[in-house]
Amino acid sequence: MKIYDGWKIILGIVIGIAFFTMPIWLNLSSAQSKVKPKLVYPTDARQCIDDKDYMNHYHMDLLNYWRDSVVRLNMRYVVRNGVVLTHNGQKLEMSLTLTCLKCHSDKKNFCDQCHNYLQVKPYCWDCHVQPKEALK
């Protein structure tokens, strides 16, 4: 079979495919590990409320559960296996400001770093009080 102007057509197809898959190539060559959120972890604790992996994936679900437990079911404290969890001798409450931010006190370099990187904008801070540094 003969294709008229065959090499031109094939070249065109190759250029076309390269053009449409360009985002993938650019991504593979540069975006990886260039900008990553630099998270500042708490220094006075080695563990989060739950496994790191669970927190990473499901902290928004945990917060929803906390919210409903506190506001709708009138339960305040973080309970595991029938006992109230404590941190530095204080009972842990199911609270954004009083618990999450007590440990993760550098909110700007923890929650916000990650959320900004991922374009997540929780509106919780319209009401829940955060430290002043995080507002800037």
Place this chain on the structure above:
Amino acid sequence: MIDRRNFLKIVSFAGGIALAGKWTYESISQTVVEHPQQGLKAHRWAMAIDVKKCEQNPNCNKCIEACHSYHNVPKLDNPKDEIKWIWKEQFRNAFITQENEFLPKGMNFSTVLLLCNHCDNPPCTNVCPTQATWKREDGIVMMDWHRCIGCRYCVAACPYGSRSFNWRDPRPFIKEQNPEFPTRTRGVVEKCTFCAERLARGMMPACVEACPSKALIFGDLEDPGSEVRQVLSERFSIRRKPELGTSPEVFYLV
């Protein structure tokens, strides 16, 4: 070979064991699970306000200040935008249906404390389309600010003006934010919650704690030994607009 008869016997015996196991497991696990959530508990929270004691210090605003600073209530002076959880009103306005012509001298113009009545039969909760406000088992008419969509049906339904709507962003009007309690945003309704968050931590409401002359008495109406029950059995009390059938849980000792 198992014949049909034996097969049915074996299957029904195994099924019986499985069911029995399930029931015992359920009854055991039911007794084990119990939440160690501390705090003050009651069957019917109520408050008595000693109007006489209050009258002796007409310039005292300690309860209002304590409540409003604890709950991050913004200070907006324009009555249209005003947010209030506990406030003062003249007797004749607060008890508008108390039409006694010859009250003791000055009573009509003395001020009384008003707050959410935490009605036993609250009209506000029935009209809420998102169940953002409801009556708890212990009698507190609670708010869930996360669910409030700002439709203001509850504001219209409340016969006591106990609910305020945030027409403006409240944050600029809060002098100092208390990190223990979230603020609110524009477009939600708010009101007194009998300090549900403090009761859960074993503390009395902020206003009760702040009153220097113990004019606010708080407790369980269903406990015959409680302080509220005692004062209510010793002194005459009135409630706001009882004829509406809302059955307020805030009593005024006059």
